[in-house]
Amino acid sequence: MTSTLENNKEIKIQMRGIAKVFETDELETHALKNIDLTIYAGDYVSISGPSGCGKSTLLSILGLLDMPSGGEYTIEGVNVTELSLDQAAEIRNAKIGFIFQSFNLIDELSVFDNVALPLRYSSEKMSEQAITERVNECLQAVDMTHRTGHKPNQLSGGQQQRIAIARALVAKPAILLVDEPTGNLDSKSGDQVMDTLEQLNKNGTTICMVTHDPRYANMADIQLKLLDGSILTTPVPGASIKEAV
Numbered sequence: 583m584t585s586t587l588e589n590n591k592e593i594k595i596q597m598r599g600i601a602k603v604f605e606t607d608e609l610e611t612h613a614l615k616n617i618d619l620t621i622y623a624g625d626y627v628s629i630s631g632p633s634g635c636g637k638s639t640l641l642s643i644l645g646l647l648d649m650p651s652g653g654e655y656t657i658e659g660v661n662v663t664e665l666s667l668d669q670a671a672e673i674r675n676a677k678i679g680f681i682f683q684s685f686n687l688i689d690e691l692s693v694f695d696n697v698a699l700p701l702r703y704s705s706e707k708m709s710e711q712a713i714t715e716r717v718n719e720c721l722q723a724v725d726m727t728h729r730t731g732h733k734p735n736q737l738s739g740g741q742q743q744r745i746a747i748a749r750a751l752v753a754k755p756a757i758l759l760v761d762e763p764t765g766n767l768d769s770k771s772g773d774q775v776m777d778t779l780e781q782l783n784k785n786g787t788t789i790c791m792v793t794h795d796p797r798y799a800n801m802a803d804i805q806l807k808l809l810d811g812s813i814l815t816t817p818v819p820g821a822s823i824k825e826a827v
């Protein structure tokens with residue numbers, strides 16, 4: 583059993599020597615090379631780098647949407663390196679909260695029901711009262727309790743993204759994986775979404791975010807830069823990411 587504590591800090595995510603090779607008929611692409619990464623509870627990590635450097639590939643592997651070609655990956659001490667599709671889906675639902683550029687809300691459902699959805703589909707059954715309490719808690723965390731009965735298309739883009747954040751939080755994931763959260767937003771709404779993420783992190787949520795925007799990448803405590811599938815940046819002193827070897 584892998585320990586999830588290091589220097590009294592809880593390890594949420596640990597990658598050792600993660601590689602990803604895409605093979606097509608003529609070409610082998612080494613999208614990720616020997617990635618070593620440790621994310622502790624409460625960290626706020628940004629991943630940036632030029633187009634094609636491997637950001638989406640890394641986020642997909644972190645989110646169990648794809649499997650690595652080599653290396654070892656654990657989430658909260660559970661080795662998730664080689665899982666069946668069903669096992670990966672189960673752990674993904676329980677431990678990962680996703681926020682995408684497109685908000686992916688269901689138009690026919692109210693804000694409340696969108697946020698409640700992961701709890702209603704969870705293998706761990708909850709009472710309606712417990713669901714209501716948890717959904718309201720998450721809507722409060724993103725400052726959206728005043729729009730509970732609205733449908734997504736009655737909200738601004740920034741508000742929709744904040745609802746998507748509440749939905750990602752509702753099942754108490756180990757980590758929020760965030761992919762270009764402001765890509766579909768004007769700068770004012772983008773700033774509000776980033777403020778929401780910052781506030782959540784201050785209250786203890788662990789976040790790993792891919793962004794092209796250097797201004798937003800700089801908001802994270804730990805800023806990783808990828809180049810040609812390798813982590814470039816040496817972490818700033820005091821940061822908790824392990825340097826790639």
Ligand SMILES: Nc1ncnc2c1ncn2[C@@H]1O[C@H](COP(=O)(O)OP(=O)(O)OP(=O)(O)O)[C@@H](O)[C@H]1O
Pocket residue numbers: 604605606611612613631632633634635636637638639640
């Ligand atoms: N399914 C695939 N099959 C073959 N090659 C792939 C596949 N997915 C990604 N790649 C290659 O792997 C490398 C990394 O791609 P990835 O999408 O992770 O980059 P990225 O940093 O997210 O780029 P962008 O910022 O443009 O979204 C690229 O060279 C890409 O062409």
